[in-house]
Amino acid sequence: MQSSKRLCFIAFHVLEQKLKNQKPDQNLLNEIPNESCPLFVTYHKNEDDLRGCIGNLGGLNLRTGIPEYAIIAAMQDPRFDPISVSELPTLSVAVSLLVNYQPVDALDWEVGKHGILINYKGKSGTYLPEVALEQNWDQKTTLQQLLLKAGVRVKLTDEVIKEIKCTRYESSKETISWAEYEQMKK
CATH class of the missing domain: 3.30.1490.150 (Hypothetical protein ph0010; domain 2)
Known part of the structure; x- marks a missing residue:
């Protein structure tokens, strides 16, 4: 199982749509492999400052897990305030698949x-x-x-x-x- 820049793109897309109160593009979501794997989504601000990181070690279906954890890591990491739309240009996102x-x-x-x-x-x-x-x-x-x-x-x-x-x-x-x-x- 390999992560990809495309999975990161989809994670950012899901977050952007959530912050703009819009629905993500279902065609993009359908590009995510319909396989299960433990995963983490991580956001950094200005490359080095952790801004959110949450995952699941139990193995999730990636098609639902990546969009779900893209939001959870951005909005529900208890160590940080939720990410705001104004922060987006300063962020990077990582998708880690654990194997x-x-x-x-x-x-x-x-x-x-x-x-x-x-x-x-x-x-x-x-x-x-x-x-x-x-x-x-x-x-x-x-x-x-x-x-x-x-x-x-x-x-x-x-x-x-x-x-x-x-x-x-x-x-x-x-x-x-x-x-x-x-x-x-x-």
Whole structure:
């Protein structure tokens, strides 16, 4: 399963239509593969500032999941105010399709290559493959930060590492800017 700039274009189209109180073009939506896959939609402002990122690890039908999460990531990420129409020219959107899930030991993954999903005593969290790389984190720092994200306040010790259930995965990710979206509309 591969992401594409076209899927990003459709995500931007859905958001633009929502902000303008219009319906998205059904022909565009029908271009989305009728397949299931875990996915994330991510918005950045001015290339670097996270503006929204929400996804689903359970696997969704892409034809409904991409439009749904294009709106959820833009409007319902609890860390941010909803995206406004005036912000659109400053945004980029990424669509990440998550593949190759493998249960592994908590340190059996590569920074920048794998995303990880952890579970520790019933609390779970995930980081996409690019997060640790963007933050310049090593594996142990990533695990500590992911425990905090999951609401677990423990020091990362060798014993804690042994108790973490970890699944690694890879991401097929594409990104376009609003300017690219505008060009693709022509």
